Amino acid sequence: MTYGAEQKAGYDGNIVVFSPEGRLFQVEYAREAIKRGSTIMGMRAKRGVVLLADRKVTSRLTDPSTVQKIFQVDDSIWVATSGLTADGRALVDLARRLAQANHVAYDEEIGVKALTEQLTAHMQAMTHGGNRPYGAGLIIADDSNLYETDPSGTMIGCFATVVGAGRAEAMEYLEEKYDPDMEYDDMVQALTDAMEIATDGKFNPTHCSLRKL
């Protein structure tokens, strides 16, 4: 067992156990990983849903077209990921499997709410199951539902949300701008402006994914 650099006396080792204050440090560290992730955001209004993801690349030798942040997981369900890329991929693959399992079991699409519930049930199990929590945050949506997930396994239904770097500032902006009667163009504009804020103006529109649902 390894101890943290700050010597938290055993309870931030590589298994998830409560600290004396009732906190799960591994879960909190997973949130830190997401805070450092590239920014993803989503907005739901009467008109529909828009997802926006920053596909920032750190080297000009990386092909931006191979960096994917928004994934289709079922006929009408899309997932945006932020945080540890490989953890996000693993959750997307699980989401696709859960969606197909629902087609086999019931001959119908799983729906965003049930899919998010099943995904977060798995994420919650990782907080007391001998593995580590996922270091990825998701936004899960179709044309009328928008949820975000947290490494603790919490799911939250949203009108708009931001996950990843610059979340607090961008959320503050969206709280001001949000209106359920917004048109697509207004939603895209609000999200693009929020992305500018989240990335401190370093946002490159050609390196982003936009998905209107």
Place this chain on the structure above:
Amino acid sequence: MTTTVGIVYENGVVLAADQRATMGSFIACRTAQKIHKIAPHIGFTIAGGVGDAQEIIRILKSEVAIYAFRRGSPMRVSAMNALLSNFMNQNRMVPYEVHPTLGGFDDTGPRLFTMDAIGGGSEEAAFSSTGSGSPAALGLIEDTYDPGMSQNEAINLAVRSVATAKKRDAGSGEETVCVVIDEKGYRIVKEDK
């Protein structure tokens, strides 16, 4: 043995069945219940082994309840058809000896399915019949069915077709039970004749 009938009309589904349960030539029960309420909007008729059918009914009732709790919306009849098809096909080597009919009403309208013992489900757009009395019952329904028929006409045809089967099939008899499932849900409309 048994006669069960399912009829689709414009705004719902009618299910009807006799009440005779046999063990060979012995009439083991004269008040057998062959139509079961699986959910507030889904009915299920059984022809075949009673024990096998009862287990399937218990399983389906629990599945439909947990689905509704988890999803916050009722299971569609087509979803239950898929679920039952998978379940019966998984047991194809030691099959449940039943020939079920699923009838219900959901956000897609009235739906009717029948299934064989190894999970072969068929959706019926108009009507279906199962059990030893089904040839006699189907003869009358084939001749009389009209897709535009009213609820009362559908009930009447269902009850008459089971009555016809009871006249010529020794495996069917006693009273007829008839159930309607429409947007108001499942209700028993007739328990005589």
